[in-house]
Amino acid sequence: MTLELFLQHLTNGISLGSLYALIAIGYTMVYGILRLINFAHGDLIMVAAYIAFYGVGIFALPWYLSFFIAVLLSMTLGIITEKAAYKPLRNSPRITILISAIGVSFLLQNLGIVLFGGRPKAFQVPEIFAKVYNFGGVNIVGVTFFIPVITVILLILLVYLINFTKAGMAMRAVAKDYDTSSLMGIDVNRIISLTFGVGSALAAVGGIMWSLKFPQLIPTMGLMPGLKCFIAAVVGGIGNVTGAVVGGFLLGLGEILLVAFFPDLSGYRDAFSFILLIIILLVKPTGIMGEKIAEKV
Amino acid sequence: MTLLLEVKDMTMQFGGLTAVSNFNLRLNKGEIVGLIGPNGAGKTTCFNVITGEYIPTKGQIVFYISENVNGQIVSKEIDITRSRPDQITKLGIARTFQNIRLFKNLSVLENVLIANHLNVKSNFLTAAFKFPAYQREEREMREKSLELLKELGLEKFKNEKSSSLPYGLQRRLEIARALATQPKLLLLDEPAAGMNPQESIELMNLINQIKEKFDLTIFMIEHHMPVIMGVCERILVLDYGITIAEGTPKEIQNNQKVIDAYLGVETIA
Amino acid sequence: MKKKTITSLLIILAVIICLIIAQRTLDSFSLRILNLSGVYIIFAVSMNLINGFTGQLTLGHAGFIAVGAYTYSLLIMDSDLKQMNFFLKPLISPLDTLQLGFFPAMIIAGLLAALTGFLVGAPALRLRGDYLAIATLGFGEIIRIIFTNTQSITNGSLGLKGIPKPDNFFFIKMDNSLMWWIWVAAIITVVFHLLLIDSSYGRAFKAIREDEKAAQAMGVSLFKHKVMAMVISSFFAGIGGALLASLIGTIDPLMFRFTLTYNILLIVVIGGMGSTSGATISAIVVTVLMEALRFLDQGFLGLPELPGLRMVVFAILLLIVVLFYPKGIMGNEELTWSKLRRLFGKPFAAKEVNR
Numbered sequence: 038m039t040l041e042l043f044l045q046h047l048t049n050g051i052s053l054g055s056l057y058a059l060i061a062i063g064y065t066m067v068y069g070i071l072r073l074i075n076f077a078h079g080d081l082i083m084v085a086a087y088i089a090f091y092g093v094g095i096f097a098l099p100w101y102l103s104f105f106i107a108v109l110l111s112m113t114l115g116i117i118t119e120k121a122a123y124k125p126l127r128n129s130p131r132i133t134i135l136i137s138a139i140g141v142s143f144l145l146q147n148l149g150i151v152l153f154g155g156r157p158k159a160f161q162v163p164e165i166f167a168k169v170y171n172f173g174g175v176n177i178v179g180v181t182f183f184i185p186v187i188t189v190i191l192l193i194l195l196v197y198l199i200n201f202t203k204a205g206m207a208m209r210a211v212a213k214d215y216d217t218s219s220l221m222g223i224d225v226n227r228i229i230s231l232t233f234g235v236g237s238a239l240a241a242v243g244g245i246m247w248s249l250k251f252p253q254l255i256p257t258m259g260l261m262p263g264l265k266c267f268i269a270a271v272v273g274g275i276g277n278v279t280g281a282v283v284g285g286f287l288l289g290l291g292e293i294l295l296v297a298f299f300p301d302l303s304g305y306r307d308a309f310s311f312i313l314l315i316i317i318l319l320v321k322p323t324g325i326m327g328e329k330i331a332e333k334v
Numbered sequence: 335m336t337l338l339l340e341v342k343d344m345t346m347q348f349g350g351l352t353a354v355s356n357f358n359l360r361l362n363k364g365e366i367v368g369l370i371g372p373n374g375a376g377k378t379t380c381f382n383v384i385t386g387e388y389i390p391t392k393g394q395i396v397f398y399i400s401e402n403v404n405g406q407i408v409s410k411e412i413d414i415t416r417s418r419p420d421q422i423t424k425l426g427i428a429r430t431f432q433n434i435r436l437f438k439n440l441s442v443l444e445n446v447l448i449a450n451h452l453n454v455k456s457n458f459l460t461a462a463f464k465f466p467a468y469q470r471e472e473r474e475m476r477e478k479s480l481e482l483l484k485e486l487g488l489e490k491f492k493n494e495k496s497s498s499l500p501y502g503l504q505r506r507l508e509i510a511r512a513l514a515t516q517p518k519l520l521l522l523d524e525p526a527a528g529m530n531p532q533e534s535i536e537l538m539n540l541i542n543q544i545k546e547k548f549d550l551t552i553f554m555i556e557h558h559m560p561v562i563m564g565v566c567e568r569i570l571v572l573d574y575g576i577t578i579a580e581g582t583p584k585e586i587q588n589n590q591k592v593i594d595a596y597l598g599v600e601t602i603a
Numbered sequence: 604m605k606k607k608t609i610t611s612l613l614i615i616l617a618v619i620i621c622l623i624i625a626q627r628t629l630d631s632f633s634l635r636i637l638n639l640s641g642v643y644i645i646f647a648v649s650m651n652l653i654n655g656f657t658g659q660l661t662l663g664h665a666g667f668i669a670v671g672a673y674t675y676s677l678l679i680m681d682s683d684l685k686q687m688n689f690f691l692k693p694l695i696s697p698l699d700t701l702q703l704g705f706f707p708a709m710i711i712a713g714l715l716a717a718l719t720g721f722l723v724g725a726p727a728l729r730l731r732g733d734y735l736a737i738a739t740l741g742f743g744e745i746i747r748i749i750f751t752n753t754q755s756i757t758n759g760s761l762g763l764k765g766i767p768k769p770d771n772f773f774f775i776k777m778d779n780s781l782m783w784w785i786w787v788a789a790i791i792t793v794v795f796h797l798l799l800i801d802s803s804y805g806r807a808f809k810a811i812r813e814d815e816k817a818a819q820a821m822g823v824s825l826f827k828h829k830v831m832a833m834v835i836s837s838f839f840a841g842i843g844g845a846l847l848a849s850l851i852g853t854i855d856p857l858m859f860r861f862t863l864t865y866n867i868l869l870i871v872v873i874g875g876m877g878s879t880s881g882a883t884i885s886a887i888v889v890t891v892l893m894e895a896l897r898f899l900d901q902g903f904l905g906l907p908e909l910p911g912l913r914m915v916v917f918a919i920l921l922l923i924v925v926l927f928y929p930k931g932i933m934g935n936e937e938l939t940w941s942k943l944r945r946l947f948g949k950p951f952a953a954k955e956v957n958r
Contacts, residue, residue, distance in 0.1 A: 322730055451806065
């Protein structure tokens, strides 16, 4: 393998990894606060992609406006989902709320089929993302370059939000101790909505960038990336934002490099993340950056 | 005096925190020994190490069982330091929990029946299809469990959901359940917690009664001083994971270190 | 005890009579739904053993079903049929010529699924809660991905077509022998699970669900019992998979995505986690409802065709159950005569009290 080719794979891996990371953050934030695997998170990828598609295709909006509206609407949907399907179950057994999440995912996918049709649609990639740039012999499609850049910008904003704002402090407090936080006068419901909003927005950005990279839309497109990003969150240590980023990159790079070095195994590409997941769970069940929580007897 | 359980130089650390350090214990057959100390002194940790819930960072736990070999009683020592809780229960060490852990949605009788499961010889197929051998086992289990419930005065509640019992009776049921595993050593984790004086006296009687009836050795954690002073023959005192005193109730009552450890927390009656 | 046995036998007899009537009167479409219900009973009841009774949330059922379906299909097809199917890459020997009867093929399908259940369960069941759920979901997906890629054994994504149906029921030739196989298997599955739960092992499973630590302190080996529940559960999933393959006649790896697991989980939830009778009733209700709502997809009241609308309605139904009736139909209790009497016979009960 030549160095150029290797670098090409590497940039590809980084770009896929940052997509995973972006979406994984939503899972990890929600899990940190509600201890819930939000199965419907992956479907927001699909919702955002379709809204962006229709914004450009039918309403003839400029792409940036259309993308912005897609992110806003997906965010709203994420918040509504929590209010309607998770909030009433907050005191129920964990399995019940998990099943509710599965139900929402099911509903979104099938609503997608009804509203958008089951046939694949081709996503119009704006010129700026489709152009091929040359960096010292390495050819990179715009989108491959822009994805990590946008991810880094969003990550910086997120770190700022979590660590240096009042809302972020409240988020961390609720994640640490739900009951005490509410006693301390934190509006827990508002913080949960905020968490869902931020997580959903990131998933929406991820979804739009996903469709720039793989410009084919189907209503079930959120399933696999959703699962993989959840795995990334678990691998990194669920509940931990840095862990989600690490997990995302590990998964993205691993997947691309596996196929690059062992082309025969390309059929097992999707299995890679699951195998990584199982190894991590068995070796260090709390993930790479997760903390060990001992159960009190 | 025959030795039943020996804990040698046991230390338990969680991360950098030492919960118990260099804990030593020798339990003789037929003794009732108490373990006291302020909150967070590491008492329950000791229990959890003995019952296999935690594997100690350092030290060894040895359980002595007497076996009948060709008509001769032979004492055998078994290292249980790394054994699983269920294996330890099978050897003959049963426990109750500080914060009652009954099978809440199951009936009182079922709670006790489950403790008989470790002796079931039938496999799942012959058990499911109710082979005669299994039916005999099931019948024996029921008889034994009902007898045990009667012994502890719980018989009339046998079909009640265990979580519907009043608090004191739930503690009793936990003891019944532990007894059903046919232990040689019984570990009681704060059996009198939350009981009024009257209930405490009943509990003391109960402990003495089951000790005689089932030929038990008892090791118990308790905060309630009248109970521990009234029942135990020997007491160990833990403070910050360190054994600061050991002796008869009288000796402990007059031990300056113990009084210091408890000062401001609780006075020894 | 005796009385219970007699009533149980009476129920089974009633079911058999219903089946005989159904076989004579129903058209082939309705029969197919009936058979599908039977298969889903097997899926739901077996999943309930590990998820509902033992309290271990596992999401790998589709994988075990796939193992059963593929094993059965590869054992039942004759060599000509196999050659026709495997036109891209030939099937490896000795599978290419091996052919077994229906019953042995089905049993081997169950056993291989059980073995898979053991291989998945032994490592995964050391995990708990959400972690166990995702790990088993991962294993299920891995099984499917392996099946997609082992072209010379499973025919990859092309799948297997023309899987034959049995033409006899225990050597008795009859038209609807598959229906009898399915329903006899379903009845055995239900009865077996009821009996198992009623035994000391069933109590041990429930103890693990209620409180793992306490169960272990009572001498119940967690690992042994969890793996046992998983293996039994996957055995029946494999049997169900064989019957599903036989019923549908065509299988491919996409059929065994986690959507299948979800469907079964939903049946279990609607029936009530930890109730065999609940899972049984729910399997029938959901399967029939799924078919009954099919008109929604085909356009109604002058609406255009809307594929997917049926599943939307179904998803909403599910959410309603989860949000408003989280215990499902039966909670974690079984259907008994006294409950039925209470349900239908309130006036009689009142009279008795007056006397």
